[in-house]
Amino acid sequence: MLKTYQLEASVFDKQDTKPKHVKSLTLSDIKRLPKFEMDATMQCAGNRRKEMSQVKEVKGLSWNCGSISTAKWTGARLTDILKAMGFKDEDFNKKYIQFEGLDVDPTGTPYGSSIAMEKALDPNQCIMVAYEMNGEPVPADHGFPLRLIIPGVVGARNVKWLKKIVLSDEESHSHWQRKDYKCFNPSVDFNTCDFDTAYAVQETPVQSVISEPSASSSISADDGYVTVRGYAFSGGGRGIARVDLSLDGGETWLNAELDNNGQSPYKSWRGHSGGHSTHP
Template identity: 45%
Template sequence: MPGLSGPSDYSQEPSRHPCLHINAKEPFNAEPPRSALVSSYVTPVELFFKRNHGPIPLVDDIERYCVDINGLIETPKKLYFRDIRMLPKYNVTATLQCAGNRRTAMSITRKVKGVGWNVSAIGNAVWGGAKLADILELIGVPKLTSSTQSGGKHIEFVSIDKCEEENGGPYKASIPLSQATNPEADVLLAYEMNGEPLNRDHGYPLRVIVPGVIGARSVKWLDSINIIAEECQGFFMQKDYKMFPPSVDWGNISWNTRKPQMDFPVQSVICSLEDAQSIKPGKVRISGYAVSGGCRGIERVDVSIDGGKTWREATRFQKTGTPYIADGISNDKWAWVLFELTVDIPQSTEIIAKAVDSAANVQPEKVQDIWNLRGILNTSWHRVHVRIGHSNM
């Protein structure tokens, strides 16, 4: 790719914030402390989780950088970075969540395969860029189109990023053409994050943002876009990030029996307390995040301070001074909500959070019921145990 290259080793990695918990060094995968997630509605770039599959690509010449658009269309096109920046710019506040978020808790039940994420493989940012629907219209694919005249029904995004799982080939993923050409789906080719140019870890100079969908489909370091007839056949679409029942193991798995995971389910996590934390008896503020995929709002967050015997409803909010109503027109429809509740805790106990989205989907109670061999989509009730002590640990 002119202007953009993928290094063969890890000698030119960017610097990272020292507070990040490193789950893997090469490739670099790290998450912030959970308490950092509730310190602000918009996650600072340096505290946004880092999910990588290989060495971080380098921009050699931004003026030469372009994206090739090919496939089942009448007129292939090279789109230069300057061309994309001349299109109408949109800012979309959207939460990205790795499908493996909370994998460590799932692995306690039975061993799973994957990066050992705790609860912070998630972040909320303001992404700035051009809508993919506008870009496709430039090459003759009208808005709200589900198939091109040549039979293209999916949009494949190919990265410059090379990864072991693709036998040294590029990371890639796809979404349906109907989603890509729908302006209301807010799929972006983003070049900004929180008002600044993307940094290297997060896809500089250009990445895809697919709101409401697992982070694996928001391809970074974009190299090309292909209009194809079937779903992308890459590793991360066909042999990873699929949801299997607990009965399936590595001995009986059949990858083609499940579709690639897209929307993420309803999720909530307590961030103000660590598990097995010692606290003083009395008033305790419980806060965290809740989010659902597919543009579904959060209808309710329930908190229990007695191990699930009784429940109280927490306060939900996004922007200060604006009341949050699930699916309300003033919401950031692709973003998480933060929740909080102050309670009196006189004794050691288990605190639990569970969320309900606007379609009445609720988090499952037990992680055992949703265990899967890849450890994805752990959306079981989030539990923290607290001990009454004389000082905080």
């Protein structure tokens, strides 16, 4: 398969029946483009759904707080790929950029998503088509041979097994862009929601999790100290400015120490605090 694999891209005007300006690049072509490397955190839109369901039942996989991770990605910038394909300025005069994977659902429809063209073209957004994850070719499960990486945008838009790109004035028509991954108020359920008027979820909100000690566990603090660890993640590729930690139900607050306080959009934190015991 890999010998014949090509990443395709095209432009779609609504009045046309099929895309035009169809271009393609082989994997080797893409690897010859300027190499770009970054640490990026990816989070499923449903991370912590298990906890959400404890408040109100939510449909979907019952993720705990582990549906998030950070990897070093290596690849080419999405904009470099599109330019190398020979697209012109007028081709980018579209509202959206759609992505399609090689994977298909039971009806034979490929997985798809889209993001705003404005975001795709923004040089600060670091959107990448990755061919390596942590220094190895992207593993099959993670999207071999090419995976789209959009820092701070829900995992669902970071299309695996990337095959096709379409510049269009419409969002992807895929189920996952139009009939899923949208937010509603708590009084709306799957029977009453109006997917057509709701926005597709893109950037993730701030997330903060205490991973140690685990929920409902009892710990001792013989020396007057307890160590609390966790992670915090600010969506949209932004950083975490500060993590506040309270061990007394919000009466007093401490600043957590942040690890990885560098360039990465991912920040983990760690807190040490004194004088309180058990049940933080």
